[in-house]
Amino acid sequence: MNIVNIGTDKTLVGGPKLGDAVERHARYGEFVENLDIIVYTNKSENLRTFSLSENVTGHPTNSLSKVFFYIDAISEFKKIYTKNRVDIVVCQDPFLPGLAGLAIKKKYGVKLQVNFHGDFWDNPAWLEERWINRLFLKISKFVVPRADAVRVMSEGQKNKLILEGIDPEKIFVISTPIDMKKFLKADRPAGQEAEHSLPVIMHVSRPDNNTKDFETLFKAVSEAYKKKRFFFRQVGAGFSQETLKERYPDISTEFLADKNYMFLGNTEPEKLLSLYNSSDVIILTSTSESFGKVLVEANACGKPIVSTATTGAKDIIQDGLNGFLVPVKDSRALADKIVYLLNNPNKAQEMGECGRSMVKERYGDNTEKIVRLWRNILNT
Structure with a gap:
């Protein structure tokens, strides 16, 4: 063939x-x-x-x-x-x-x-x-x-x-x-808390601003940061601070001044796996997503997820069980769910483990x- x-x-x-x-x-x-x-x-x-x-x-x-x-x-x-x-x-x-x-x-x-x-x-x-x-x-x-x-x-x-x-x-x-075995067996790297001394929020996406809706992403991150300090990591787009200020003027100056963020470009699969496991919450802000591979990988690593309610995300997330769904382009709702999970780490862990069980049965x-x-x- x-x-x-x-x-x-x-x-x-x-x-x-x-x-x-x-x-x-x-x-x-x-x-x-x-x-x-x-x-x-x-x-x-x-x-x-x-x-x-x-x-x-x-x-x-x-x-x-x-x-x-x-x-x-x-x-x-x-x-x-x-x-x-x-x-x-x-x-x-x-x-x-x-x-x-x-x-x-x-x-x-x-x-x-x-x-x-x-x-x-x-x-x-x-x-x-x-x-x-x-x-x-x-x-x-x-x-x-x-x-x-x-x-x-x-x-x-x-x-x-x-x-x-x-x-x-x-x-x-x-x-x-998806190579589920790789994600399911991975453990959280030791020393992550000492490295940042803050919980870690992560977003994974190529630099496609239209579908991935970075404008909503950075509005949500800025709003959440005003209520709860965290370390933010974006993987895939490779932004610079100058790019952020130019493209997304609404981003919090306080967030930028504290420099509690890391922007990475293209990342090897093994490195990405390590980044998932050193994070606390994974978020996605797409306007149109048919599946949501990132969401499945995050759940497989035992991480709770917060995503806009695209067709794909609604197939993966049972709202309130393994993550939260919010309306597309609703930065405030996204920020509220981020803060909720950071303020309730036991609930976040419970949702992450529920997600691990769910994707283990459904995907592979x-x-x-x-x-x-x-x-x-x-x-x-």
Whole structure:
């Protein structure tokens, strides 16, 4: 079985790393003959073909701009197809990757799977993020009905697609694979309290201000800091203090002056695991999240979570049991829940342990489920 994946995760062509995407895709390779991954990159980045494992290869498009990604992805596919007859094209979103995948399906007769890693349909918050999202929505509603299979991350997403008339028989709920053993067995590093002498709040995200809503994040952190001192850690965006003042003028000057914060950029998986375990509360402020891998990882480490009530978060969090849900963009509600957990450490620990039990039962390495889906697609 030969698979081609089309997406935008530059980690898969040697770009800056956050999380375990390289390891996950290398594991897919254990079940197929070849996995080739076409990734949008800009020509100025000068990225090269990247080997993830013996039979898993990342191919950067090095496009002049994202406008040309559609054409470049099809061109890159043609090169791959001449070497190995491709069985399935997997598109990581239903927009430009999905549109390219649909064109490839029609020209080469391959099967098409489209993934939803975001909460796009029936989501006003997502539409408001960027004007182009309205165009992307139209593209997705053209592509998705013509796909052979649609993989979503949550039941909430599946229900949205069914309401839009998508055949439920071709919608599969399979969340992103997570190495649960790694998180469940980890212990909190000794000496954390001595290092900061304050409880630690952590947020994990790439620097995507639209979907991840850093404005709400820093408003909430500032409001919470006025009521309770803590150490704040943001992992993935790599902010500087100058960037914060420029982009988020509402951030508390007191918070900045105390310097009880740390901003980290791309982080190796093992380091990220250590950071989870040296934190007390994990927060997420996304406006549209189809799953919420960070939330599952945090719970697996026994940490309580506070998140905006996205479709994905509502699938993971039972409000008041393993964490708290707050309305999207509601910085005050988020701040209140942060302060509550910091003021009630026994309750926070109880919620974290409840979360550990819940995710242990529900989530894990879904790699083989995804491979079975590919085989099912080929047999239909």
